[in-house]
Amino acid sequence: MKKVIKVLFKCLLGFLLLLVIAGVCLKLAFNEDIPQGTPGAPADALAEKMLEAINHEEYLNAQKITWAFRDKNHYDWFPQENRVVVSWDDIEVNLLTQQNQNSSATKNGVFLAGDDLEDAIEYALKNFNNDSFWMVAPHKIMDPGTEREIIKEDAQxxxxxxxxxxxxxxxxxxxxxxxxxxxxxxxKMWVSIIPLDGIEAKWEDWEMTEAGFPMAMKKTVFGVEIPITEVSVQ
Incomplete structure (x- = not known):
């Protein structure tokens, strides 16, 4: 029995060592510095061209955007109402995107209160911010609080x-x-939730939505598709 435990312990140590080595190798491979560009009118002009290419004005008039992320978080977003219904497991949050504190939530149809309500709102808001970015990030390049620079790289x-x-x-x-x-x-992204710098995500399979703007239906990182399903836009 002791020999078996020793063998298992050595295997576990070996596995952990491999994980550490793999992590170090990835960090060395993806440790790209943020490029330095030029802010100002040229960068904003490029951003405007990008927004025009994806029919940003039509996006601003969308009535409802629906999707599921990881087949766990489900969203019915009503942009004109500044409201999104976020549901997972047996919880549903009516999240007010401009007045989070006034949001409501239910579990199995029963309204939540106190810490349970705060926890549900916090989860819904955090996940909506992340998951909606994978849906509509190109339309957020001139949001309040953003800064833009134009980069000249690879003759582009x-x-x-x-x-x-x-x-x-x-x-x-x-x-x-x-x-x-x-x-x-x-x-390429430099984000706090990913410890690697300069990771690339591809935006592919653009399709025109019912709302009149195109949307990339496939996003991949390292060739692995981001799990977004049940997409519908009105």
Whole structure:
């Protein structure tokens, strides 16, 4: 029995060592510094071209955007009402995006109060901020609290967007690569929730929505698709 325990212990140590080595290798491979660009009118002009390419005005008039993330968090977003219904497991939150404190939540149809209500609102808001970004990030490049720089890299102009305030993770930076029509192809990200710097996410399979603006239906990181399903836009 002792020999078995020793063998298992050695296997566990070996596995942990491999994880540490893999983590160090990834950190060394993805330790790219944030590129330095030029802020001002040229960067804003590039951002405007990007917004025009994805029919931003039509996006602003969307009535309802629905999706599921990881088949766990489900969203019915009503942008014109500044409201989103977030549901997971047996909880549903009617989240007011401009007045979070006035949101309500139920569990199995029974209204929550006190700490349970606060916890539900906090979970809904944090996940909505993250999960909606994977849906509509190209439309948020000129949000309040953003700063833009134009990057000249690989004989191409790219758009750096820094989120200096707002959301759940202020300070995040994204560098967008655009195609010849200024439609987004991918971005590299420097974000607080990922310990690796300069990770690339591809935005692909653009389809026109019922609301009149195109949306990338496939986003991948390291070739692995971000689990977004049940997409509907009106």
């Amino acid at each position: 102009e790219k758009l750096l967007v820094r989120y200096s305030s707002g959301g759940s993770t202020p300070g995040d930076v994204y560098v967008w690569k655009l195609d010849s029509n200024y439609r987004p192809q991918n971005y």
